[in-house]
Amino acid sequence: MIDTSGHHIVYGELRDYLTGHVLPDTDDERVRQALARRLVEQLGYAREELEPRLTIDSCYNNIRVQTLIELTARIAGRRLFILRYGPGSLVTRENAAVAAARVLEPAYRIPLAIVTNGRDAELLETARGKVLATGMDCIPDRARAGELVRECVFEPFADAEKRDQALRILNVFDVEVCCFGSSCRPQPHDPSDHAAPPGAVDHLQ
Template sequence: MHEVSLGRTIRDYLTGEQVEQTTYEDLRQALARILVEEKGYPASSVRARIGVHFPVAGTAVSAVSAVSAGAAGAAGAVEEETGAEEYCRTIDLAVYDADGRPMLILLFCPGQVNTYRRESLAAARLFPGGPVPLVLITDTKDAMLVGVQKDEVLGGGMHAIPVWDWLERLVQEHPVLPLSPERIGAERRILHTYSEFIKTCCDETLCML
């Protein structure tokens, strides 16, 4: 399901600024409110609508191949294509530590939570300043917390959203290693495959998930 503009603005919970209202923005705002008011996160540690940018080839052929090869790290087997353009995947919310390092990203999914697991792992591994140690996938009724390095499910249900006081410990217990250039290429193609129909960058007027 696409995220599309509703042609009006609403007040952003985190910044107080007016932001474009979309079909998902109310849910994004609700998740931010949960983090701050129920889980104890400082509002200053939470940022919304962060883009994961990278170049992609003009067709999806290489991306489909990478899904099959990615688990084995066979990114080099994918044929290079010309005509690359920039792709952007919006991350709904990101939580940062005092030094500006991303600790956790949250992605809203308009469907069964587990079916978005691989896409969300790729987003966490490619996130600016990452890889990010933890990713939480939610439809606002169910949730899954995953350790990114080992693709390890750490909790399920909305109670799986860690409180602020636990988050640093969880990050320390589930460290992530830098990705090789080959792995970065594979993760890019995997992420693009799962949402290859997205053509408009998330910093423009139309923001897709």
């Protein structure tokens, strides 16, 4: 076992449940793997319907941040919901989850987002950021997902100002929760990589 000095304890390596890729074996990764297994073995999703570890890049104030989306469910060819995991309070993660669902797919706003700490969960609609249901049972099973993909609206999220606001939220939120000041904090980079106005937004409109 390797203690990485206040960041994550790495126990070794594990194989990703969905892809078979080798990943660092950490407490958080074990929860992520359990969530993927739950969706397949208990809730009935096909492995190929779940996209693990998609990312969103943002850069503001010379800080580049990569947002990780633990799982994205693609049903009948459309991304229906994202699932974001993090320990602790779910309420503090709502805005970032909604922001990610709004900008991950270029063609439309992904209509639903789930936040979970592995013990509890919230299901949110992403048009207004409203919590629709709570508890681990709020994660829809495959049959319900088939209904939802017909009921939900997959509307474009093309407004440049709103997309910029969502990316700013991710840039602030995910740099803050990444490493709590440890050595892997993202470093400033050349401003010519991506021009962005100063400031950051910490709430959704």
